[in-house]
Amino acid sequence: MDFSQQVYQQNQTVWQESIHHPFIKKxxxxxxxxxxxxxYLIQDHYYLRDFARIHELAADASQDQAVKTLLQELANSLHDGEIATRKTFFKELGISQQDVVNTPIAPTTYAYTSHMYRTLTQAGAPAAIAGLLPCAWLYADVGASLQGVTSPVPIFQAWIDSYQSDDYTGPVAKQIKLTDQVARQTDATGRDAMTKAFSRSAYYERDFWQMALDHQDWQ
Ligand SMILES: Cc1ncc(CO)c(N)n1
Structure with a gap:
């Protein structure tokens, strides 16, 4: 079985807890x-900045030219796609640069992004690539699970739409293939690190929704 299918199945409990999370329902x-x-949007702004940066750092750390190129492409499509869409959300909701500056990164965002940097420095590019995978894959699954649903709040619907478009799901399919390719080139110890990185990211994805509902802070 491909690595991606294996870790996907192993993490279905936490995955389904994300898909059916009260945040998504609301x-x-x-x-x-x-x-x-x-x-959520301000915390995700912090998250996405690090997320794009980790693609770039993992590209730098990869030996394989095809892997480097694809990671750079994924980083570019993040900047052109999701990060650009979020700028329009910020404008619509009147979230200013000052609002961002005045909002500290919250514990779960801090832990999740730190996990991805730690994975890269301690376990290398293959594990970092596995740690990046749940992010886009889960959001594509959330989008798919909301097919046919229309939120009465237009900006919530715009958020949902952004994860249903081919511009989003196309790169996800590429990322799954990339991760499987890297797993095939990695030994058992490396694959174990990849498995852990994927599971921990899936865990933090679920906690990210809860963080937003709780307006988690450092108190
Ligand atoms: C926390 C989080 N995970 C995944 C995505 C999708 O890229 C996102 N925007 N935010």
Missing amino acids: LSDGSMTLPTFRY
């Missing part, structure tokens, strides 16, 4: 408050 039925959505 987005789709429109009952989420705007302060909660704003909280």
Whole structure:
């Protein structure tokens, strides 16, 4: 079985807890408050910046030219796609640079992004690539699970739409293939590090939704 299918199956409990998380339910039925959505967007702004950076650092750390190129492509499509879409959300909701500066990174965002950097420095590019995979894959699954659902709040629907478009799901398929290719070139110890990195990211994905509902802080 491919590495990706194996870790996908192993992490289905936490994966389904994300897909059925109250955060997703509140987005789709429109009952989420705007302060909660704003909280999420600002934390995700911190997250996405590091997420793109880790693609670039993993590209630098990779030996294989095809892997380097694909990671750089994925980083570029993040900047052109998701990060650009979020800028329009910020504008629409009136979230300013000052609002971002005034909002500290919260514990779960801090832990999740730190996990990805730690994975890269301690276990290398293959594990870092596995740690990046749940992010896009889960959001594509969330998008697919909301097929046919229309949120009464237009900006919530715009968020949902952004994870259903081919521009988003196309690169995810490439990333799954890339991770499987890297897993095939990695020994058993390396694959074990890849498995751990994937599981921990899947765990933090679920906690990220809860962080936003709780407006988690450092108190
Ligand atoms: C926390 C988190 N995970 C994944 C994605 C999708 O790239 C995102 N925007 N935020």
